[in-house]
Amino acid sequence: MKRIVIAVAGSEGKTEYRDVQILPGTQARDVLDRLGLAGFQLARPDGGAFGHTDDLYEAVADGQKIYATKADVEAGC
Amino acid sequence: MLAGKKNAMEYLIPALFLFLLMAVIGLLLREPRQRTAARAGGAVNRAGRPAPALASHYTPVVIPRPVLTVAPPPRALWDERGWQRWRKDGTTLYVGEYRVHERKSRQVRRFPGYIRIRGHEIETYIASPPPAVRHHPKGPCFQYVDDPWFRLHWHRPPRNADEAILYVEQVLHEAINDTGPDR
Numbered sequence A: 001m002k003r004i005v006i007a008v009a010g011s012e013g014k015t016e017y018r019d020v021q022i023l024p025g026t027q028a029r030d031v032l033d034r035l036g037l038a039g040f041q042l043a044r045p046d047g048g049a050f051g052h053t054d055d056l057y058e059a060v061a062d063g064q065k066i067y068a069t070k071a072d073v074e075a076g077c
Numbered sequence B: 001m002l003a004g005k006k007n008a009m010e011y012l013i014p015a016l017f018l019f020l021l022m023a024v025i026g027l028l029l030r031e032p033r034q035r036t037a038a039r040a041g042g043a044v045n046r047a048g049r050p051a052p053a054l055a056s057h058y059t060p061v062v063i064p065r066p067v068l069t070v071a072p073p074p075r076a077l078w079d080e081r082g083w084q085r086w087r088k089d090g091t092t093l094y095v096g097e098y099r100v101h102e103r104k105s106r107q108v109r110r111f112p113g114y115i116r117i118r119g120h121e122i123e124t125y126i127a128s129p130p131p132a133v134r135h136h137p138k139g140p141c142f143q144y145v146d147d148p149w150f151r152l153h154w155h156r157p158p159r160n161a162d163e164a165i166l167y168v169e170q171v172l173h174e175a176i177n178d179t180g181p182d183r
Helices: A028-035 B002-039 B131-135 B161-176
Strands: A002-008 A016-022 A040-042 A065-070 B084-088 B091-102 B107-118 B121-127 B142-146 B149-152 B154-156
Touching: A016 A028, A028 A040, A065 B161, B091 B161, B107 B161, B121 B161, B131 B161
Parallel strands: A002 A065
Antiparallel strands: A002 A016, A040 A065, B084 B091, B091 B107, B107 B121, B121 B149, B142 B149
16 A cells, blocks of 8 residues: 555645555546546656556555646647 | 380481471571562572573663654645746746656756746746657647747646646656657
8 A cells, every 4th residue: 555645736735635545556547536636637756647547556656746737738839 | 015116206206306497497598589589570490599581670661752743735836846936017937947757868857947827828938848849749839939948839728837837747758758648
């Protein structure tokens, strides 16, 4: 089991879910669903974003802070 | 016959008396040593001598030390990443660096940037983006403004600086590490 912190980007630190415990096999979508963060994605600590079905447990360290950001942001030209 | 038996009894009774006396004296001499050893907390052997101690007879005392716990306060992403914020005349300016972990070199690459927010408009700038961005599907969205600055144009703009930073870092990550859904 790992403990992580999920912070919502843009909330100025006001929305943070501390002590989120995840078990092996937990996917990014499992955490987002549980926290009611529909339309968000989780940012990878080393850059990029987690796909909804990516294994979150394998990719994060115990105690790490992960940011949830709106998935609809997109550049255009 | 009777006289012989009487003679034997005369010797036996004092002998028994002497034996009992010796036994009592022996017991009295032994007991104090046992009591002394027991008071000291040690075990004694049959001879009344302290047995080899398995542990010290001094009870260890452990005093709990006060633990200082420092927990990070909730911070915005821009603050966590070391960006600076200034506010003036209804404009908020964020200045910092986009950070991307390059898998090949295992190093963190940094690109200076700033974000200017006026009302609902968010302008996002990056200095000297890596050449790999040219090959990214969103590469053309980085438009040259003034050396070394490029401005990223939005189709669906972010609502705040945190979302802008994360999006730019995501594009840079996909470009530098040649990953991403569109590659």
